[in-house]
Amino acid sequence: MSQSVTKTEALPRRQITLDDLSDSVRAAQYAVRGELVIKAENYKNRLLAGDKSLPFDKLSFCNIGNPHELGQKPVTFFRQVIALAHYPDLMTNPITAAAFPPDAIARAQKYLGSMSSTGAYSHSKGIKVFRDEVAQFIKRRDGYEVDAENLFLTNGASSAVSLVLQMLIKNKGDAVLTPIPQYPLYSATLQLLQGELTGYYLDESNGWTLTVNELETRYNEAVAKGHNPKAITIINPGNPTGQCLKYDTIKDIVKWSEGKNLVILADEVYQENIYSTTPFVSFFKVANDIKSTVPIVSFHSASKGVVGECGARGGYGHWHNFPKEILDEAYKMSSISLCSNITGQMMMGLICNPPQEGEPSFAQYKAETQGQLESLQRRAKKLGEALNKLEGVSCQPIEGAMYAFPTVTLSAKAHEAAKAMGKTPDTMYALSLLDETGIVCVPGAGFKQVPGTLHYRTTILPSEEAMDGVIEKMNVFHQQFMDKYRD
Amino acid sequence: MSQSVTKTEALPRRQITLDDLSDSVRAAQYAVRGELVIKAENYKNRLLAGDKSLPFDKLSFCNIGNPHELGQKPVTFFRQVIALAHYPDLMTNPITAAAFPPDAIARAQKYLGSMSSTGAYSHSKGIKVFRDEVAQFIKRRDGYEVDAENLFLTNGASSAVSLVLQMLIKNKGDAVLTPIPQYPLYSATLQLLQGELTGYYLDESNGWTLTVNELETRYNEAVAKGHNPKAITIINPGNPTGQCLKYDTIKDIVKWSEGKNLVILADEVYQENIYSTTPFVSFFKVANDIKSTVPIVSFHSASKGVVGECGARGGYGHWHNFPKEILDEAYKMSSISLCSNITGQMMMGLICNPPQEGEPSFAQYKAETQGQLESLQRRAKKLGEALNKLEGVSCQPIEGAMYAFPTVTLSAKAHEAAKAMGKTPDTMYALSLLDETGIVCVPGAGFKQVPGTLHYRTTILPSEEAMDGVIEKMNVFHQQFMDKYRD
Secondary structure: OOHHHHHHHOOOOOOOOHHHOOHHHHHOOOHHHOHHHHHHHHHHHHHHOOOOOOOOOOOEEOOOOOHHHHOOOOOHHHHHHHHHHHOOHHHHOHHHHOOOOHHHHHHHHHHHOOOOOOOOOOOOOOOHHHHHHHHHHHHHHHOOOOOHHHEEEEEHHHHHHHHHHHHHOOOOOEEEEEEEOOOHHHHHHHHHHOOEEEEEEOEHHHOOEOOHHHHHHHHHHHHHOOOEEEEEEEEOOOOOOOOOOOHHHHHHHHHHHHHOOOEEEEEOOOOOOEOOOOOOOOHHHHHHHOOOOOOEEEEEEOOOOOOOOHHHOEEEEEEEOOOHHHHHHHHHHHHHOOOOOHHHHHHHHHHHOOOOOOOOOHHHHHHHHHHHHHHHHHHHHHHHHHHHOOOOEEOOOOOEOOEEOOEEOOOHHHHHHHHHHOOOHHHHHHHHHHHHHOEEOEEHHHHOOOOOOOEEEEEOOOOHHHHHHHHHHHHHHHHHHHHHOOO | OOHHHHHHHOOOOOOOOHHHOOHHHHHOOOHHHOHHHHHHHHHHHHHHOOOOOOOOOOOEEOOOOOHHHHOOOOOHHHHHHHHHHHOOHHHHOHHHHOOOOHHHHHHHHHHHOOOOOOOOOOOOOOOHHHHHHHHHHHHHHHOOOOOHHHEEEEEHHHHHHHHHHHHHOOOOOEEEEEEEOOOHHHHHHHHHHOOEEEEEEOEHHHOOEOOHHHHHHHHHHHHHOOOEEEEEEEEOOOOOOOOOOOHHHHHHHHHHHHHOOOEEEEEOOOOOOEOOOOOOOOHHHHHHHOOOOOOEEEEEEOOOOOOOOHHHOEEEEEEEOOOHHHHHHHHHHHHHOOOOOHHHHHHHHHHHOOOOOOOOOHHHHHHHHHHHHHHHHHHHHHHHHHHHOOOOEEOOOOOEOOEEOOEEOOOHHHHHHHHHHOOOHHHHHHHHHHHHHOEEOEEHHHHOOOOOOOEEEEEOOOOHHHHHHHHHHHHHHHHHHHHHOOO
16 A cells, blocks of 8 residues: 555544535435334334333324224235236146136236346336336326326335426526425425425315415515426325315416416325315316316325335326426436336236226225225214314314324413423424324424414324224323313 | 416416426436437337347347346245235135245244234334344354444335435535446436546456555545545445455555545445355455444345346445434435335345255255356356457456446547447447347446446346357457448
């Protein structure tokens, strides 16, 4: 080694610190898995280690839409096909093959005919056979043709959203209109990209409605600040708010966005989670109906719906009204991480192309999914009603998605106590709920909320057997909390 | 709607263009799946559609280390466990259970005992049972304890690498020392993050060796330019170069990096792909041996080794010598995309904890993996020898990884022809190879190379039956190409 090297070895080694890290990385917040969840994990580990000193004997993870974590069962047909595709010997061995319905075997064979193996990297947009299934699903749903070249299969919808935002944020001041409250993926990703989040408020008192007048106001405010709105995110059905947009509202948004040269990010991952009489309508359908040329990327996920296959990390982005050169850039970007995982791609294909009437697996599929949807409907209703009975709590009807986002009015004494703890009052409330009941929910601050208001997000996902217990625990906790901090 | 809205609707809609996109997105290059691969996909589609006009009847995708695409078979035990975990009914049904070896069933039961279902989001670092398997694997390999809290399971190694770079690039001028030639994930990610790539050259004439003197030279050049080197990437075994670092070289790099306050990114995804007598040694082991405090993130992948399960998208980053607050930031960042896919996590766990001697599946596992390694060794030797017989071509010994990266000397006439096409000469060579033989390889420019030199990367992955044919086609093509452009 040269002398200069020997010399540098003598320098004292400086420990790496937070100061060495990207400021935007440090600034990014992600409440759904933040402080509260870390505390909950510690409790879980204590319980696993036999600790009997806690006032609860299990955790209820209501912080995240993770149905299987709370005991939901998978759809049999989907798992059969996935098992067969990963281990095709199950089909060649007649003894094991006989344990599978013929349509599961046919489907696995079809899939394997379109790839070398589940072990190969695929096309960076995803394997064509799955993109074709997604394209046909959208056509059946909306009545319009979809080119499979406009579909990008991704590791969950999250990475599809990140890709679009990463491509669109170009200059300082570039902004994305984002609902308040919102799903924190949007705020976190914009922080990382140093883009501006232009919040528009959903009107809680009117069932979290969205009006174009509100969009116009916030758009103009952003422009007056020197920001440059490039896109608008719409979450329909709403997360965390659960509202479902009506056809005419979507039409207004499409027209307005077109006039403003905005790209629409249509987060439609809860499109199957509908519990009211307002049917789901996609931005793609409305844009086609009115022949709009507004660019839309709509997102869907294998993690939601009535299937809730979160662990598969399947999702897609459907790019509509984009010129080819922009799709080529999206393809290049996708290729840097090679491809999304094949199990996730397969799950997304299966969800879009489930067993049809007349096929051997249809009855079981129908029973499993319809039962699940009806159960979610019952739980949404039950939880909403129970929350509305709590002192100082008000919860809008849960029309869709997987969450309740009630507003809570706390006393001046509670506000002071929170301030003394260095927490926001909703964070103090959620931490106390965790400490006393083991129920994990997320303070409203993580989703953003009208300044001065307090909310928390909890899921409708505890099983029907568990739901009454969760509600009862919340009820008892809430009353004690209100009494403790009564002015 | 308000009047102002009606007014904006009247504005002419401007089509979104490339000018609307992030400059760094547009600038990013990713050659492994670039122009050549798009052309190859078009050829593949033409062949599938029955086109007989091409001078070849199949494509040989040697552009990427994707073994299953070229016919490699999976390891039976791994696929058995994955099928059982996704579809546990196979275990409860005694008829299907009897078709599995008891250790596969025991393993699947162990895994399912540590999660609610493969359908649930996991801890953002990955399920503990798999992280424990990885930790034990590293301990067996290196003799040092690993805390599972320092392990992050990811969708392939790519996303582990991106995470580290995203965290470290803070200010304009922040730089990462990167080998030339390199795997283009590094150059593409640095372009996206607007970080500087400080290239250090591997010495081709000495089997692509790396010297600390070269690092020191390039480090000083970077500092003189006002850049701030924060990290160094080492790829061992080398990609695309295939060399294996010796213990003492690693020791020198660790000491030198420590003296420079650099973070080491140890890309060790090819650690099982060793074909020479130089054993793989990890940076983690050497750093521990010499009690270095240099921060290291080492990367491993389910996609490489002798298993090549690319479609699973399994991988990990192992963070060593980082303070807790930095791991917490990495955890927060991981949580924004919730978790990596469970099939990939499981595959990474299985690879780290394969059947052991005395277990029912050991003999088959051993036969499958040893056969594969020996076959790769034979193919590396055969391809390297064949390339060295070509006029104007020189290929260093392929000691490890999955690639050959020969240098090609082309005539002045060939250089002129390439210039006339608007291509670099190596790109023209690779495009011609594709057009005439259907063999897809990647021009050296995509990996960076010493200015004025020309290379291409091709894989050693065609099956042993196919390898002779690929070599023969390359041989015939090369001779014709050289004759065509003879000065």
